[in-house]
Amino acid sequence: MSAAPASGTAPPTTKATSTDKNADSPKETKPAAALEEDDEFEDFPVENWTQEEAEVPADNTHLWEESWDDDDTSEDFSAQLKEELKKVEAGKKR
Amino acid sequence: MDVVFEDFRKAYGEGxxxxxxxxxxxxxxxxxPDRFPNFYRSTNFQHVQKDFKYRILHDAASPFKLPIEEGNGWVEVYFTYWKAIGEILNAEASNEKASWVKVYEAWKDMTNALLRGYxxxxxxxxxxxxxxxxxxxxRVFAIKADDAAGTSTASVKTFQEDDFNPEGEKNEKLEDAARILxxxxxxxxxxxxxxxxSRKWGIYNIINLLFKTYFRLNSISLSKNILNAxxxxxxxxxxxxxxxxxxxxTFKYYVGVINFLEERYEDAEKHLTExxxxxxxxxxxxxxxxxxYLIPCHLLTTHTLPSLALLEPYPRLQKLFLPLxxxxxxxDLSGFDAALVAGENEFTKRRIYLTLERGRDIALRNLLRKVFIAGGFEEAKDPSAAPVRRTRIPVAEFGAAISLGSQEVMEMDEVECLIANMIYKNLMKGYIARERGIVVLSKGGAFPGTGV
Structure with a gap:
């Protein structure tokens, strides 16, 4: 009885053609999850999936943004800064 | 028991x-729902091995014939499984917490029988x-057994004993499970x-179980031994x-987190992104x-933040990261400090506190950058040339910006120290002319990577 998969790239855990269907049933994961702590990596309900099923929603480029915000660099800030500077200088002279 | 062995024959026949x-x-x-009570009651301690042997090795209905040795191996596995099921039924019925220790021991026997099979x-x-x-x-039963042991002995134990070896007994079975894994x-x-x-196809599933166990035991360094192996x-x-x-x-997640905890953020980012x-x-x-873990990584490696679109499906992450x-x-430095304090428990629990704390540098960089932009442009000598930003900025202006948020006046030496740090970390380009009390910033990119 050979364990070799036809393609040689899939694990020999099944000789049937479909791997996915045989994976743990959802029912099986439920009680286990209840036993585990809330910040533990969960077992996946299926063993394997296609790249389409891993698709990251939305355009990946919009998911990360720059850490500064130029809209915020307003007149307001430079006015406040001047005010503060005056205060600091006044404080020094005292 | 016939249901179980029907399933066995079917799966075995199909490989x-x-x-x-x-x-x-x-x-x-x-x-x-009655599978286990029926299975357990279908035989008894006296006959169980003979019954199982007959069904695995000698049943005429079986479409294949197992080698004697392998067949006996499976008999042993199902015998120990049968005993474990008995303990599970008992634990569920008795509602007695200590019975989970018996379940664990029985399940361990089965695991060992399986290992001997291989x-x-x-x-x-x-x-x-x-x-x-x-x-x-x-692993699951070990955790249940340890929980049970913890609650049953807690009242007897004095505080000091607990303090003496806080981890030791609490995780006795889980540590035992780690050895079997x-x-x-x-x-x-x-x-x-x-x-x-080859059984090597099973390796990553087992490694992931080991990682989970080591993380729970707080002995993450043991995971490194696995990676080396x-x-x-x-x-x-x-x-x-x-x-x-x-x-x-699962493997990439754990390798990513291990790298993260060892402050190798670029490797961590690579694995977590994958x-x-x-x-x-x-x-x-x-x-x-x-x-x-990926969000703090990004903050340190590329100085980027998660967008609202990214966080949208995760209310918990919004709570965790949005204020910072x-x-x-x-x-906003004082706001940053306050947000860090407010989230301290959550951040520490997830072991991201120290990494997030380093984000303060980015907050400071952004504040100093605002001062630079508020400084405007040099008076142009040649009106046709592109305007040049003012690059000589008094230390006092930076100092004022820092005290603006905190309502506290910071010593100039301290401000200089912060600026020197920024320059050292390449978040800011230029030098401090101390005797004149000004910072001379680079004309070609005073704040590298931020467009000015």
């Missing part, structure tokens, strides 16, 4: 490893999902059969991408966990 592993599941299928009885490699099943619940790991890794029929075998191993995605994603991109789209919880993100963007 279906996952199907076979389901016959060793300690949780009954939805549509067969080392002594010629169990074939396609059956390794049985090891996944055994290992998965070995390690045996499974070795049994898979040391298989010398050709790759296509597979590194040594890498020439004789299938590459990671040939394994099922669930094995890959896990993020491969993760099943419906596994929200796992994606949330990946992002919990806002302060970083605004360059």
């Amino acid at each position: 279906d490893g996952y199907g076979l592993s389901m016959t060793l599941c300690p949780i009954p299928p939805n549509d067969q 080392t002594n009885c010629g169990f074939e490699a396609w059956t390794v999902p049985c090891l996944y099943m055994a290992g998965k619940y070995l 390690n045996k499974i790991f070795t049994t898979c890794l040391s298989d010398r059969a050709p790759l296509e029929e 597979i590194q040594a075998y890498r020439g004789d191993m299938p590459t990671l991408d040939a394994f099922p995605k669930s094995h890959q994603v 896990a993020w991109l491969l993760c099943h789209k419906d596994s929200i919880k796992n994606k949330e966990l990946i992002l919990t 993100s806002r302060c970083i963007k605004k360059g």
Whole structure:
């Protein structure tokens, strides 16, 4: 009885053609999850999936943004800064 | 018992490893709530081995004939499984917490019987999902048993004893489980059969169970031993991408977090990004966990923050990261400090506190950058030339900006020190002319990577 998969790239855990269907049933994961702590990596309900099923929603480029915000660099800030500077200088002279 | 062995014969005949592993599941299928009571009552201690032997080795209805040795190995596995089921039924009925310790011991016996099957009885490699099943619940039952032991002895123990060895007894069974999982790991890794029929295909599933266990035991350094061991075998191993995605994603997540905790943020980012991109789209919880570490990584390596679109599906992450993100963007130092204090418990629990703390540099960089931009442009000598930003900025202006948020005046020496640090970390380019009390910033990119 050979364990070799036809393609040689899939694990020999099944000789049937479909791997996915045989994976743990959802029912099986439920009680286990209840036993585990809330910040533990969960077992996946299926063993394997296609790249389409891993698709990251939305355009990946919009998911990360720059850490500064130029809209915020307003007149307001430079006015406040001047005010503060005056205060600091006044404080020094005292 | 006939149902169990029918399933056994079917899965074995088809060479279906996952199907076979389901016959060793300690949780009954939805549509067969009576499977276990029936299975347990169908025989008794006196006859169980003979009964199982007959069904596995001598049943005329069986479409195949197992070699005697292998067959006896499976008899032993199902015998120990039968005993474990008995303990589980008992634990569920008695509601007595200590009985989970017995469940753990019984399940451990079954796991060991299974292991002997591979080392002594010629169990074939396609059956390794049985090891996944055994290992998965070995860990689950160990945690249950430790919980039970903890609650039953807590009242007797004095505070001091507890204090003396806080981890030691609390995780006794889980530590024991880690040793058994390690045996499974070795049994898979040391298989010398050709790759296509090797137990090495089970390796990442077992490694992931070990990682989970070590993380829970807080002995993350042990995970490194595992990584070193597979590194040594890498020439004789299938590459990671040939394994099922669930094995890959879990493995990459844990390797990412290990790197993260050892402050190797670039490696951490690489593994976590791969896990993020491969993760099943419906596994929200796992994606949330990946992002919990990927977001602090991004902050340090590329100085970027998660967008609202990214955080949208994860209210918990919004709560965790949005207050800090806002302060970083605004360059609001005292707000940043307050947000860090407010989230301290959560951040520490997830072991991201120290990394996030370093985000203060980015907040400071953004504040100093605002001062630079508010400084405007030099008076142009040549009106046709592009305007040049004012690059000589008094230290006092930076100092004023810092005290603006905190309502506290900072000593000039201290401000200089902060600026020197920024320059050293390459977040700012220029030098401090101390005697004149000004900072001379680079004309070609005073704040590298930020467009000015």
